Amino acid sequence: MEIIGADIILKTLMEEGVEVIFGYPGANTLPIHDRLMNSPIRHYLMRHEQAAAHAADGYARATGKVGVCLATSGPGATNLVTGIATAYMDSTPMVALTAQVSTSLLGQDAFQETDIIGITMPITKHSYQVHNVNNLVSTLRNAFELAKTGRPGPVLVDIPRDILASKCDPAEETSVSALKTNGKVAESEEQIEKIAKSLNQSERPIIIIGGGIKLSNSFHLMRALIEKAKIPFVTTMMGIGSVDAANGYSLGLIGTHGNELANSIVHQCDFILAVGTRFSDRSTALIEEFAPLAKIAQIDIDPTSIGKSIKINLPYIGDINEALTALLPLIDEKEKSDWLQRIHTEQEDIEKKLSGGGCGEAGNFIRMVQEAMPKETTVVADVGLNQIWTVRTWKAHSPRSLITSGGMGTMGFSLPAAIGAQVGTPEKAVVAISGDGGFYMNIQELATIGYYNLPIKIIIINNGHLGMIKQIQDLFYSSRFNTIDLGTKVDLVAVARGFGIPGSRITVNENPRTGIEEMVNTDGPYVLEAMVDPENYVYPIIPPGCSNIEMIHDRLD
Amino acid sequence: MLRKMREQEQTISILVSNQPGVLSRVANVFGRHGYNIKSLCVAETTNPEVSRITLTSESDPDFTEKIKKQLEKLVDVVEVSDLTGPSYIQREMMLIGVPVMKQEIHSDILRAIEMFGCRIVTMSPDYYVLEITGLQDETAAVLKYFQPFGVREMNRTGSIALLRHLSKNISQ
Numbered sequence: 001m002e003i004i005g006a007d008i009i010l011k012t013l014m015e016e017g018v019e020v021i022f023g024y025p026g027a028n029t030l031p032i033h034d035r036l037m038n039s040p041i042r043h044y045l046m047r048h049e050q051a052a053a054h055a056a057d058g059y060a061r062a063t064g065k066v067g068v069c070l071a072t073s074g075p076g077a078t079n080l081v082t083g084i085a086t087a088y089m090d091s092t093p094m095v096a097l098t099a100q101v102s103t104s105l106l107g108q109d110a111f112q113e114t115d116i117i118g119i120t121m122p123i124t125k126h127s128y129q130v131h132n133v134n135n136l137v138s139t140l141r142n143a144f145e146l147a148k149t150g151r152p153g154p155v156l157v158d159i160p161r162d163i164l165a166s167k168c169d170p171a172e173e174t175s176v177s178a179l180k181t182n183g184k185v186a187e188s189e190e191q192i193e194k195i196a197k198s199l200n201q202s203e204r205p206i207i208i209i210g211g212g213i214k215l216s217n218s219f220h221l222m223r224a225l226i227e228k229a230k231i232p233f234v235t236t237m238m239g240i241g242s243v244d245a246a247n248g249y250s251l252g253l254i255g256t257h258g259n260e261l262a263n264s265i266v267h268q269c270d271f272i273l274a275v276g277t278r279f280s281d282r283s284t285a286l287i288e289e290f291a292p293l294a295k296i297a298q299i300d301i302d303p304t305s306i307g308k309s310i311k312i313n314l315p316y317i318g319d320i321n322e323a324l325t326a327l328l329p330l331i332d333e334k335e336k337s338d339w340l341q342r343i344h345t346e347q348e349d350i351e352k353k354l355s356g357g358g359c360g361e362a363g364n365f366i367r368m369v370q371e372a373m374p375k376e377t378t379v380v381a382d383v384g385l386n387q388i389w390t391v392r393t394w395k396a397h398s399p400r401s402l403i404t405s406g407g408m409g410t411m412g413f414s415l416p417a418a419i420g421a422q423v424g425t426p427e428k429a430v431v432a433i434s435g436d437g438g439f440y441m442n443i444q445e446l447a448t449i450g451y452y453n454l455p456i457k458i459i460i461i462n463n464g465h466l467g468m469i470k471q472i473q474d475l476f477y478s479s480r481f482n483t484i485d486l487g488t489k490v491d492l493v494a495v496a497r498g499f500g501i502p503g504s505r506i507t508v509n510e511n512p513r514t515g516i517e518e519m520v521n522t523d524g525p526y527v528l529e530a531m532v533d534p535e536n537y538v539y540p541i542i543p544p545g546c547s548n549i550e551m552i553h554d555r556l557d
Numbered sequence: 558m559l560r561k562m563r564e565q566e567q568t569i570s571i572l573v574s575n576q577p578g579v580l581s582r583v584a585n586v587f588g589r590h591g592y593n594i595k596s597l598c599v600a601e602t603t604n605p606e607v608s609r610i611t612l613t614s615e616s617d618p619d620f621t622e623k624i625k626k627q628l629e630k631l632v633d634v635v636e637v638s639d640l641t642g643p644s645y646i647q648r649e650m651m652l653i654g655v656p657v658m659k660q661e662i663h664s665d666i667l668r669a670i671e672m673f674g675c676r677i678v679t680m681s682p683d684y685y686v687l688e689i690t691g692l693q694d695e696t697a698a699v700l701k702y703f704q705p706f707g708v709r710e711m712n713r714t715g716s717i718a719l720l721r722h723l724s725k726n727i728s729q
Contacts, residue, residue, distance in 0.1 A: 118581070121581070121582060125630075126631075303630075304623070
């Protein structure tokens with residue numbers, strides 16, 4: 001068999017360590033899908049290209065490797081868009097491969113032609129269209145390098161069909177010059193010394209952990225820093241699980257749906273060490289009133305993330321791992337301080353006030369699910385109330401064990417991302433938690449799960465409504481409910497059965513344990529439909545336009 | 558825009574790889590942040606793999622710093638520098654076409670040409686095409702002067718700029 005462009009792609013992917021592609025064929029991808037038969041790379045056939053992108057994303061988040069998805073030109077490529085944008089917002093390393101119409105047809109509105117480079121420009125780190133088969137290797141190498149270095153993110157490579165199919169002599173490979181690499185900006189040691197000095201001198205310090213700790217594999221350093229200086233920490237949505245929340249220093253999640261303790265302590269602290277976070281609007285709420293007493297040091301590899309929304313006193317642009325390695329020996333070892341005692345007292349007060357962590361019966365149910373599952377379980381949360389219930393109640397013991405769409409807030413993410421997580425970590429149990437709304441958005445992936453018999457435990461917390469929107473309408477739109485009622489006529493257990501997956505329906509305040517037990521004791525995938533009260537909201541919540549300490553505790557606030 | 562305060566004209570030079578689609582990535586960064594590009598000039602540098610985009614935009618200095626960081630993230634961008642300020646010489650070129658309706662205004666036009674230091678690119682008994690090079694304020698003043706004569710056509714390049722002194726760094 002002659003070597004063609006498609007062979008070169010698969011060989012380069014192998015050399016980049018790719019074991020799995022999530023994809024969907026079309027006429028223009030066929031050279032690749034044909035040659036995949038000769039390759040050890042496994043191809044998972046999804047039921048929608050959006051799901052292929054989310055699965056690659058979930059795979060990358062669960063393993064730390066680059067996720068790869070593949071779609072055909074035209075609608076295949078445009079269906080990837082939501083998945084690429086989701087990966088971009090949460091800085092997931094991903095390479096999206098799209099087939100394109102042949103170079104001779106480019107720009108002619110050929111069948112299934114679309115300008116996917118133009119469409120994805122604002123949601124990728126970079127994109128390439130390959131016009132010469134001899135450039136394939138170096139283009140793909142650049143794409144992988146770019147996806148995983150610096151602040152990671154998705155890179156798209158668009159390959160016309162004739163390039164995929166054209167004969168290729170590996171001796172004629174040419175390299176596409178990367179005019180610049182994702183250069184490391186080395187900040188001075190002096191800046192680290194300043195940060196250390198400020199931290200050592202502060203009386204009420206806290207650490208904000210963002211997604212960058214996971215992306216830079218700096219879990220151990222961060223834990224060592226927290227334990228040495230005995231500093232309490234809060235996390236952003238993306239930072240959850242980076243450091244075991246049960247180590248005694250965790251204050252929980254900050255932001256509009258965060259824990260009251262976390263938000264209150266950030267408001268009182270006099271020093272913030274922010275690591276791998278971009279101070280998004282969801283974390284800070286009203287930016288003018290965020291942490292009014294604090295001097296802020298920020299460590300991030302992305303220069304645009306520093307000082308984007310908030311003034312930073314001590315910026316450090318660079319690799320988190322290197323920064324923390326330099327910082328750790330300069331930090332004074334401390335005894336438990338008055339500050340920790342004050343936090344502890346406040347924590348007790350809040351717990352008295354807010355039974356069940358503010359997540360009601362749904363939160364208790366999720367706690368029961370975690371207790372029934374093995375310790376090394378990965379949970380993939382969707383978006384909406386189910387997401388907040390999950391991130392607030394699930395104790396993430398290890399860094400990659402809680403996956404959710406933070407920046408983009410993509411409903412329908414959990415089911416396909418769980419596929420990616422399960423494929424990437426077959427030794428671990430995977431639970432996908434979604435609401436009924438999000439579940440409908442990628443419901444077709446039940447077919448993929450059933451086909452590959454992936455043992456994912458799928459939990460649908462069903463309140464028959466778009467719960468988070470319902471809560472907002474209830475609290476901030478004078479209870480004028482509209483366009484949020486999904487109804488409960490659909491028998492989701494029967495739907496699951498139709499896809500070849502067993503399941504059961506329970507009501508969380510009646511018989512939760514029976515359903516959980518059956519789910520845990522069933523080999524392979526299982527759908528557990530858990531009915532909850534539509535009034536089971538999340539509290540506290542920060543109203544739009546308010547600061548992090550102006551929390552509402554119930555509808556009468 | 559909400560950011561009207563302290564806005565002033567900034568001249569930015571962006572060295573980019575000389576490839577299709579690069580200009581649209583650069584323009585996207587401005588558009589996405591709600592900033593208008595007032596003038597734009599693109600040309601190859603002494604290195605044929607590198608082009609220089611020189612553009613002017615009205616924004617506050619803080620924003621120039623932020624947009625510089627955003628531009629530097631683009632893979633195709635090699636270097637971004639701010640060419641605003643007295644250390645830089647700025648020039649733009651403008652071509653204007655002036656019809657000569659009445660014979661008696663010939664002498665007025667010729668006097669103005671001499672005074673402004675314009676060059677006559679082409680002329681016929683009823684039409685002049687003039688070339689003017691200078692600061693944007695100067696080309697604007699020339700345009701304003703000739704408007705009463707009925708400027709038929711006008712085209713300007715937008716500003717380009719260069720460091721006034723010998724640079725210690727080797728530039729493109």
